[in-house]
Amino acid sequence: MKTILDVDDLTKTFGTNTVLDHISFSISRGSCYGLLGPNGAGKSTTMKLLTGILETPTGSIKILGHDVATARDMVQKVVGYVPQEITLYEKLSAEDNLIFFGGLYGLKGKQLKERIRTVLTDTGLLDRANDLVKTFSGGMKRRINIASALLHEPQILILDEPTVGIDPQSRNHIFGMIRRLRDAGVTIIYSTHYMEEVEALCDELAILDHGKMIAQGSLSDILDRFSQKAVYIENQNALGAEAYPAIKKITPHHQGLILECDQPLSLMRQLLDDAAAGKIGPLHAIELMKPSLEDVFLSLTGTRLRDE
């Protein structure tokens, strides 16, 4: 896949505080790219730098091969940005808000009307077009905010923690919309501190912690590279680990044991054979432990992803 966005050796400081420390990554056109990290990791700062809202002090950011620092008009055309803070006029209707934001992108007349209808349909709010925004739930406001960033048909949509504090219905709408946009070829950059959102939506991701890039790549690559491989078993007799040199660590878990090893499938086969041959007690349960981003984060940082 072709690269649409390239970040090289980006560092950002606020006073003496280094909030991004030599980070580099690139994003393929049409992918959904997750920026995962705890609060304060530097996700919002990265996004503001990508849109040109913040100036790049050192390093470079290129969108479609153009430097964001010098190609501001191009960036405005191809990027839609949905900040964490909802920015809407509460006393105006959803439609009037979109008329205002469309005007900022130079849209008007029939074209603007058509785009407003499309984005309201995409966000599931067409029937609320004439209602005042102040009557909307937090999730509906968020959806109007996303709608406003889509009016000019951007090639890249940047969403900063769009599901924080919203209702499940709006969350589902947002997820559905992201999938449809990605299928239509829009590149999505999505920040969150919820790992399950990255697992559900993103094909590629970067994990940020304390301003450092601690892992990046496709979701399956990262899970494969960094997560501990293990088998979970429940059997009557405590397993004699010494009989299995492949087992690197045994940890009690629920009713059974987690057996860490490099080749979980071959360990499973051996255990099943040995149980069938009566060498170990009968196995009441045996399963491959599913690697998760939570495990990856823990193994890379030694801490759980803080879920404030």
Ligand SMILES: Nc1ncnc2c1ncn2[C@@H]1O[C@H](COP(=O)(O)OP(=O)(O)OP(=O)(O)O)[C@@H](O)[C@H]1O
């Ligand atoms: N304008 C600013 N001036 C000074 N420090 C800032 C500014 N913006 C962000 N920071 C600091 O930079 C660090 C990274 O913040 P950032 O908002 O990018 O993190 P984040 O990963 O998006 O976290 P959150 O989920 O809380 O938004 C934090 O320590 C924050 O206090």
